[in-house]
Amino acid sequence: MKIHVLFSAAYCDELNFSGKNTIVIDVLRATTVIATALSNGAREIIPVGSIDFAMKISGNSSDRQTLLCGERNTKMIDGFNLGNSPFEYSKEIVEGKSIVLYTSNGTKSVVKAKYSDNLFTAAFVNLSSVVEAVKDYEEIQILCSGSSGPFCIEDTVCAGNIISELSKIKNQPELTDAGLASLLLYERHENNILAMLKNSEHGKLLIENGFGKDIEFCSQVNLFQVAPKLSNGVLKNISQIVND
Numbered sequence: 001m002k003i004h005v006l007f008s009a010a011y012c013d014e015l016n017f018s019g020k021n022t023i024v025i026d027v028l029r030a031t032t033v034i035a036t037a038l039s040n041g042a043r044e045i046i047p048v049g050s051i052d053f054a055m056k057i058s059g060n061s062s063d064r065q066t067l068l069c070g071e072r073n074t075k076m077i078d079g080f081n082l083g084n085s086p087f088e089y090s091k092e093i094v095e096g097k098s099i100v101l102y103t104s105n106g107t108k109s110v111v112k113a114k115y116s117d118n119l120f121t122a123a124f125v126n127l128s129s130v131v132e133a134v135k136d137y138e139e140i141q142i143l144c145s146g147s148s149g150p151f152c153i154e155d156t157v158c159a160g161n162i163i164s165e166l167s168k169i170k171n172q173p174e175l176t177d178a179g180l181a182s183l184l185l186y187e188r189h190e191n192n193i194l195a196m197l198k199n200s201e202h203g204k205l206l207i208e209n210g211f212g213k214d215i216e217f218c219s220q221v222n223l224f225q226v227a228p229k230l231s232n233g234v235l236k237n238i239s240q241i242v243n244d
């Protein structure tokens with residue numbers, strides 16, 4: 001198995017994803033929210049790249065089967081049903097619902113990578129399930145969403161954690177330099193993921209904006225058994241796709 005890591009979606013062209021197996025990461029907080037919502041019974045997540053498009057495809061949502069969700073500058077957008085805190089995506093609120101999700105970096109990265117042959121989303125909360133889903137591919141690339149910039153530590157450490165887990169299953173996967181750097185960064189932080197998240201730039205912003213509890217939530221490893229996979233433009237747990 002060969003593994004590459006892209007440190008930010010900013011420098012990627014969407015055509016480069018065609019034919020690839022991609023894992024998109026946005027630990028704080030989009031891919032954590034996606035795992036939480038699907039785990040709590042959401043029917044599907046529709047990731048979108050702009051607020052306008054989110055509003056258009058959610059229609060007037062009067063049937064209450066569709067929820068318009070996401071954030072701008074970490075906060076809920078006016079007129080939306082939910083923001084981007086995993087605590088908002090409880091079973092009572094999301095079960096059976098279609099979630100139209102717009103976030104500043106995470107859902108944009110999913111949209112950018114949409115031409116991948118296989119696209120999964122991962123965070124610490126669902127890491128093992130995604131590792132299990134991709135373990136038989138010959139080549140994988142991990143796309144870190146970044147935080148409005150070229151690099152963010154939390155997505156890269158999570159990428160390193162995925163590589164570490166895959167290394168236990170696949171004897172010595174071939175790593176690009178970016179893959180090796182991610183693994184080394186993970187090994188430096190593996191015993192205190194929460195502290196790493198709190199010290200990250202985006203972590204500090206979330207704390208400043210009153211979302212400190214979200215960081216604790218996002219630091220939990222393997223809380224959920226869910227592997228969100230993109231199929232026909234929507235993210236569903238891989239077992240839902242097989243059953244559809």
Ligand code: MLT
Pocket residue numbers: 026028029030031071074084103104105106107147148206
């Ligand atoms: C993003 O996509 O940049 C994030 O999920 C932002 C956040 O809600 O913290």
